[in-house]
Amino acid sequence: MFYRNYNQRRGLSRFFSFLFSGNVVSCLILINLFVYFISILNNLYDYLFNIKSAFQINLNAITFHLALTADLTQLAARPWTLLTSMFVHASFWHFLLNMLMLYFSGIIFLTALNKQKLWFAYIFGGLIGSIAFVLAYNYFPVFENIIDISYALGASAAIMAVLFTIAAYSPNMSLRLLFFGQLQLKYLALIFVLIDLLSMTTSNQGGHIAHLGGALFGVSYGLLLRSKFKMRLGFSLKRKPRMKAKYNRTPISDEEYLNRRADDNKRIDAILDKISKGGYNSLSKEEKDFLFNQGKK
Numbered sequence: 001m002f003y004r005n006y007n008q009r010r011g012l013s014r015f016f017s018f019l020f021s022g023n024v025v026s027c028l029i030l031i032n033l034f035v036y037f038i039s040i041l042n043n044l045y046d047y048l049f050n051i052k053s054a055f056q057i058n059l060n061a062i063t064f065h066l067a068l069t070a071d072l073t074q075l076a077a078r079p080w081t082l083l084t085s086m087f088v089h090a091s092f093w094h095f096l097l098n099m100l101m102l103y104f105s106g107i108i109f110l111t112a113l114n115k116q117k118l119w120f121a122y123i124f125g126g127l128i129g130s131i132a133f134v135l136a137y138n139y140f141p142v143f144e145n146i147i148d149i150s151y152a153l154g155a156s157a158a159i160m161a162v163l164f165t166i167a168a169y170s171p172n173m174s175l176r177l178l179f180f181g182q183l184q185l186k187y188l189a190l191i192f193v194l195i196d197l198l199s200m201t202t203s204n205q206g207g208h209i210a211h212l213g214g215a216l217f218g219v220s221y222g223l224l225l226r227s228k229f230k231m232r233l234g235f236s237l238k239r240k241p242r243m244k245a246k247y248n249r250t251p252i253s254d255e256e257y258l259n260r261r262a263d264d265n266k267r268i269d270a271i272l273d274k275i276s277k278g279g280y281n282s283l284s285k286e287e288k289d290f291l292f293n294q295g296k297k
Contacts, residue, residue, distance in 0.1 A: 024115035025106030028122060029099050032155055035087045036095045039063055057149050063088055068130050070137035070150040070206070082134075086126035088153040098155045105163040108185070111282075112170050112275070113225065118162060121221055125161015125214040132157075132213025133206050143205075152206045157214030164189055164215045168222025169229075170275070189215070 019026050042062040045051070053059060059067065068085035069075050075082075089095035109118050133152045137143040143150065166173070171186035193215060196208040271287050 024118050025103060025110070028102060028106070028155075032087050032089070032095065032099060032102075035062075035066070035084075036089050039088065057151065059151070063090075063153065067151040067153040068133065069148075070134055070143070070152070071148045072134070072138060074148070075134065082127055082130045083123070085130055085151075085153050086122075086155050086158045089155070090153060094154060098159060101159050102155060102162070105159055105166070108173070108175070109162050109166045112166060112173070117165070117225065121162045121165040121218060122158045125165070125217045125221075126155070126158030128161070128217040129157020129210035129214035132216075133210045136209045137206065150206055152210055154207065156207060157210040160192065160211050160214035161218040161221070163192070164218025165222040165225070168219045169226045 019030065039060065039062045042060040046053075046060055065078065066081060066084040066088045068081040069078065089098065106118060109121070130152065137147050137150055167185040167189040171184065173185045174182050175185065175188065177183050177188075193212070196211045196215075200208050267290065271283065271290070274282055274287070
């Protein structure tokens with residue numbers, strides 16, 4: 001009993017240490033938590049004072065003014081909802097599942113990319129998801145009778161952008177998942193896309209459309225970062241012409257020089273493949289030093 005209680009206290013301590021660590025993932029979770037808490041207080045106030053919703057659907061005042069509407073007239077009056085909707089949640093389970101997904105996706109993201117890129121992926125991925133929702137509801141005839149009562153809320157599209165950014169950047173990175181075992185990120189991303197596509201006609205059509213918008217942004221952003229990384233590394237590994245002979249070294253033949261260069265290139269390819277699978281932090285100190293020294297040549 002003591003051991004179990006100790007582990008519980010230790011787990012809670014680690015949880016709160018992470019939550020208030022200032023990490024970009026914890027900051028995003030705290031923002032979502034703050035907005036959800038304010039929404040709960042609004043619901044409690046409405047309940048205690050028997051205030052009925054004055055809006056077209058059963059939303060409290062906080063949620064109504066932060067959630068994204070599909071109606072262009074309403075959107076023109078509340079344009080900020082393109083941004084704020086990615087921090088609003090409809091229920092506790094909606095909030096909890098999204099925050100768990102944000103935690104795991106964010107931690108994976110930070111193994112290979114930095115916090116500024118995570119902020120960018122979350123915010124702009126969420127915006128693209130919001131835009132996809134509005135455009136779809138105003139373009140497809142199936143939604144024309146429900147536009148004025150359709151709202152999007154939740155961090156799912158932004159989280160999909162984070163997940164798909166790292167999946168496109170490091171598609172071969174492997175995760176160990178319960179019931180699935182080892183699974184590469186590219187296959188995990190494909191599963192999420194298939195779920196959204198196959199669920200489109202059943203329920204939460206707006207949510208699935210926003211998810212796909214966020215995923216599309218994530219793939220585009222991840223591929224852009226990957227191409228920039230390869231280009232930058234390619235430039236850094238180019239050899240500069242040597243203008244002066246170095247007399248403190250034993251001269252080598254052209255054949256020996258080419259063999260050494262081929263060996264170095266093979267090792268560089270192996271290291272880049274390791275980065276693709278496990279991120280930069282998966283490299284040993286020797287491999288990091290080797291890559292750094294090659295970049296200086």
